[in-house]
Amino acid sequence: MRYDSITDAIGNTPLVRIDPAVHGLTRIDLYAKLEMLNPFGSVKDRPAWHMARPLLAAAGPGEQVVELSSGNTAKALALLAGLHGLTFKSVTNRMRIPEIKELLLLLGAEIEELPGRSECLDPTDTDDPLTRFHQALAEPGGHYLHTDQYFNPRNTDAHASGTGPEIVKDLDGRAPDYFVACVGTAGSSTGVARVLREHDPDVRVIGLVADKSDFIPGIRTIDEVQQVGLFDPATYDTIETVTADEAIDGMVTLIRRCALLSGPTGGAAFQGAIRHLRTVDRELTERRTAVFIVCDRAESYLGYVRQRRPELLGRPPLKNSAAALTEAEVRAEAKTVGPEAARRWITEGDPAPLVVDLRGPHAYAALHIDGSINIADELFGELLRGGLPFSTRRPVLLACPVGEKSARYAALLTRMGHPDVRSLAGGVVAWRDAGAPLVRD
Numbered sequence: 001m002r003y004d005s006i007t008d009a010i011g012n013t014p015l016v017r018i019d020p021a022v023h024g025l026t027r028i029d030l031y032a033k034l035e036m037l038n039p040f041g042s043v044k045d046r047p048a049w050h051m052a053r054p055l056l057a058a059a060g061p062g063e064q065v066v067e068l069s070s071g072n073t074a075k076a077l078a079l080l081a082g083l084h085g086l087t088f089k090s091v092t093n094r095m096r097i098p099e100i101k102e103l104l105l106l107l108g109a110e111i112e113e114l115p116g117r118s119e120c121l122d123p124t125d126t127d128d129p130l131t132r133f134h135q136a137l138a139e140p141g142g143h144y145l146h147t148d149q150y151f152n153p154r155n156t157d158a159h160a161s162g163t164g165p166e167i168v169k170d171l172d173g174r175a176p177d178y179f180v181a182c183v184g185t186a187g188s189s190t191g192v193a194r195v196l197r198e199h200d201p202d203v204r205v206i207g208l209v210a211d212k213s214d215f216i217p218g219i220r221t222i223d224e225v226q227q228v229g230l231f232d233p234a235t236y237d238t239i240e241t242v243t244a245d246e247a248i249d250g251m252v253t254l255i256r257r258c259a260l261l262s263g264p265t266g267g268a269a270f271q272g273a274i275r276h277l278r279t280v281d282r283e284l285t286e287r288r289t290a291v292f293i294v295c296d297r298a299e300s301y302l303g304y305v306r307q308r309r310p311e312l313l314g315r316p317p318l319k320n321s322a323a324a325l326t327e328a329e330v331r332a333e334a335k336t337v338g339p340e341a342a343r344r345w346i347t348e349g350d351p352a353p354l355v356v357d358l359r360g361p362h363a364y365a366a367l368h369i370d371g372s373i374n375i376a377d378e379l380f381g382e383l384l385r386g387g388l389p390f391s392t393r394r395p396v397l398l399a400c401p402v403g404e405k406s407a408r409y410a411a412l413l414t415r416m417g418h419p420d421v422r423s424l425a426g427g428v429v430a431w432r433d434a435g436a437p438l439v440r441d
Contacts, residue, residue: 003225006083009039010049011162014171015291015325022257023274027284030273031176031262033167033293035188040076042296043163048076050158051147056084059145064088064110066144070095071218072296073149073185081166086145093363094375097217099300149185151229159191167192167291168199168397174439175199177323178280178290180206180263180273182219185237186231187206188293193235207236208272212404214244217304218265219296223402238276244323246271248309255298263301266294281441306380332431334411336425339434345422346371353395353420356380358405359428367438369399369431377405384409395420 004007010204014037018030021079035043052065065081067073070092089110095101103112149155170173175196181189189207196203208226210216222239225231233239244264249268254260264272269292277290287436304315310321318324337345346352346369355372357364364374374381383389390396396405396418406423413421426430432438 006039007049007080010045011038012149012166013028013037015167015261018270020257024255024268025236025274025281028178028277028281029173029286029287030277030292031289032254032258032266032270033164033291034260034275036260036262036266036294036297040072041081041300042072042076043188043293044296045070045076046162047149047152047155047158047185048073048080048147050161051152051154052077052080052145052148055145055147056086056229058081059084059086062249063143063145065147066091067147068092069149071097071100073147074104074109075376077098077147078104082108086247088301089144093360096215097300098303103300113360123148127257142382150189153230154179154229155187156191156194160194161191162303163188163293164192164195168195170288171291173199174289175203177202177290178204178206178273178277180208180269180290182208182216182269182272182293182295182296183225183231183236183244184218184220184265185226185227187369190230190232190297191233192293203223205235206272206276207239208242208268209239211241211243212269212402216242216244216247216264216268217301218263219247219268240272240276242268242272242306242345243327246275248305248312251298251301251305252312253290254294260294261298262294263296263298264304265296266292269293269295290398308433318385320412322381322384322389322405324410325408325411325415329412329415330408334407335414335422336410337397338425339436342422342424342431343436345395345397349395351394353397353422354390355399357428358398358400358409359397363401365433365441367440370429370437370439372399377409384412384416388413388418390418392418395422397422397424399424399428399431401427402429420436 007170014034018034023030038045065077065088066093074090079090083272091112193205209222210219247264247268250263250271251264254262254270273292353370357368357372357374358377360376398410400406403426410421410423
């Protein structure tokens with residue numbers, strides 16, 4: 001195949017059957033749509049090009065492509081901008097994957113980390129600097145070419161015109177009976193589902209979101225997806241959660257048993273598909289088909305795996321690791337306290353608790369609980385590996401954006417022997433919503 005431009009190679013990715021010996025389903029043929037084989041390495045190549053193309057065609061001197069992204073969309077847009085002689089800026093509240101940040105810098109991207117309060121843009125929170133920046137991008141007269149992946153219908157259209165029809169074509173003109181999709185911006189799941197249901201209204205669409213206390217690259221929690229403009233719960237027949245452990249288990253299975261160099265998002269889709277379809281499979285009397293998407297490749301996530309499952313990379317298990325706790329262990333061992341009780345504890349406690357804010361430094365600088373100290377969660381995790389970082393004589397209150405990470409660390413500190421450590425229920429967002437005071441650096 002010969003192309004005049006690398007953009008001509010976007011799309012037409014393979015649909016590969018997964019060996020039943022791997023997934024164990026007896027009446028369901030399971031297929032993987034290999035979006036990782038797009039030229040820039042991910043499912044985001046399609047919407048990045050579809051959203052950027054009209055902007056790039058009309059771009060003037062000195063204009064810059066901008067997106068609120070810390071992952072694959074940013075990577076694709078950086079390459080597309082460079083291809084057209086323009087620069088690209090990634091705006092985010094935190095780069096969670098070090099390899100992606102380094103790759104973006106290699107691609108020539110400018111990275112601006114704003115002090116967003118949560119892991120996801122919340123368009124209703126007008127005090128959030130990330131939201132204010134997003135609103136400013138929509139104002140006329142600027143030099144920014146904003147692709148706006150969370151709200152731009154061209155994100156969805158890229159999959160309705162490409163990914164979905166390709167699946168139908170490769171299944172000999174039929175839609176699969178089941179489509180399993182991880183939900184990030186909701187562009188791929190919404191666009192593909194639309195096309196599949198045009199061919200067969202009975203297609204079952206299973207949406208997968210990350211467990212609230214877990215971080216899986218490219219997948220949002222159920223709270224976060226509610227804030228995404230393209231998300232419509234009516235797209236999905238059911239929405240189920242997957243954990244980081246399931247994502248890594250699925251990733252390893254796809255790599256080692258299927259020779260598919262999948263990242264954790266594809267692993268989560270595979271594992272979520274198997275878990276859902278296993279129950280369906282037992283009740284079927286006729287053969288069915290199911291499709292999931294392998295979104296990107298493994299190489300960018302070695303640090304993510306190293307942090308959570310170091311034994312997979314030939315390293316000893318991490319000591320005192322919050323990521324190693326199960327959800328049942330977190331629920332059983334984490335003590336939580338609501339905003340009002342926390343305020344009384346801080347002002348009346350004898351001794352008063354040491355308040356530790358686990359958010360990034362930018363978010364802390366923007367607004368924080370008066371008297372708290374800032375130790376970002378990644379650094380806090382490193383500190384815990386050396387033992388208890390605080391005297392057991394001082395009670396501790398942990399705070400994060402919405403209370404999930406702090407609960408996990410509270411459970412771990414309790415397990416490590418700290419007698420009085422609690423998590424702020426609902427996090428800094430709940431503290432703010434309760435009208436409790438926040439100060440700014």
